[in-house]
Amino acid sequence: NAGVTQTPKFQVLKTGQSMTLQCAQDMNHEYMSWYRQDPGMGLRLIHYSVGAGITDQGEVPNGYNVSRSTTEDFPLRLLSAAPSQTSVYFCASSFGLGQETQYFGPGTRLLVL
Amino acid sequence: GENVEQHPSTLSVQEGDSAVIKCTYSDSASNYFPWYKQELGKGPQLIIDIRSNVGEKKDQRIAVTLNKTAKHFSLHITETQPEDSAVYFCAASYSSASKIIFGSGTRLSIRP
Numbered sequence A: 001n002a003g004v005t006q007t008p009k010f011q012v013l014k015t016g017q018s019m020t021l022q023c024a025q026d027m028n029h030e031y032m033s034w035y036r037q038d039p040g041m042g043l044r045l046i047h048y049s050v051g052a053g054i055t056d057q058g059e060v061p062n063g064y065n066v067s068r069s070t071t072e073d074f075p076l077r078l079l080s081a082a083p084s085q086t087s088v089y090f091c092a093s094s095f096g097l098g099q100e101t102q103y104f105g106p107g108t109r110l111l112v113l
Numbered sequence B: 001g002e003n004v005e006q007h008p009s010t011l012s013v014q015e016g017d018s019a020v021i022k023c024t025y026s027d028s029a030s031n032y033f034p035w036y037k038q039e040l041g042k043g044p045q046l047i048i049d050i051r052s053n054v055g056e057k058k059d060q061r062i063a064v065t066l067n068k069t070a071k072h073f074s075l076h077i078t079e080t081q082p083e084d085s086a087v088y089f090c091a092a093s094y095s096s097a098s099k100i101i102f103g104s105g106t107r108l109s110i111r112p
Helices: none
Strands: A004-009 A012-013 A019-025 A029-037 A040-053 A056-059 A064-066 A076-078 A087-094 A108-112 B004-007 B010-014 B019-025 B031-039 B045-051 B058-060 B062-067 B072-077 B088-092 B106-112
Touching: A004 A076, A004 A087, A012 A019, A019 A029, A019 A087, A040 A064, B004 B088, B010 B019, B019 B088, B019 B106, B031 B062, B045 B058, B045 B062
Parallel strands: A012 A108, B010 B106
Antiparallel strands: A004 A019, A019 A076, A029 A040, A029 A087, A040 A056, A064 A076, A087 A108, B004 B019, B019 B072, B031 B045, B031 B088, B058 B062, B062 B072, B088 B106
């Protein structure tokens, strides 16, 4: 199993540009989520999904969109990038909610100029 | 909602000594407390977790303790080794929760 994969590993954007961060998992997990990691802020939940066709907002959803058309994929879209979105983004998946082990991808480092 | 505070933010210990990282949580309904280790350039990985029906759990050199009354839990690493250098995150959740709340992280450095 590849586990959780993320692409790209690193991206530079200009303010106002759009892009999609890709996330895929091959463990047949129902639950997937996106976090951003900033210095001193820990891991903050952006959006999550409890299954195909179902998504919900986390702590910091503004400026991001998600969709879940398949169990395997959970892309994160930035419609109009801002410097405040410079961060490291992690995708995670798990069998279920709450008390299940989260399996994280290797991360995408995003720089918005 | 749940809030998790983690201390210290950075910790440097001599190789072979012990390291302790502490977390407090706010929601008394929380009953699941995992700890994740993040090595440089990688995503976090679960290293140990504890549920509220036990007060302590050990796995070789790492242990976690939980004080439900005080709403705090701690990670203990004994006989530290260079490979223990990483960022450690505590987290809290409860059985029907749709999310896990993470602490702000502790950067642990092991001095040779």
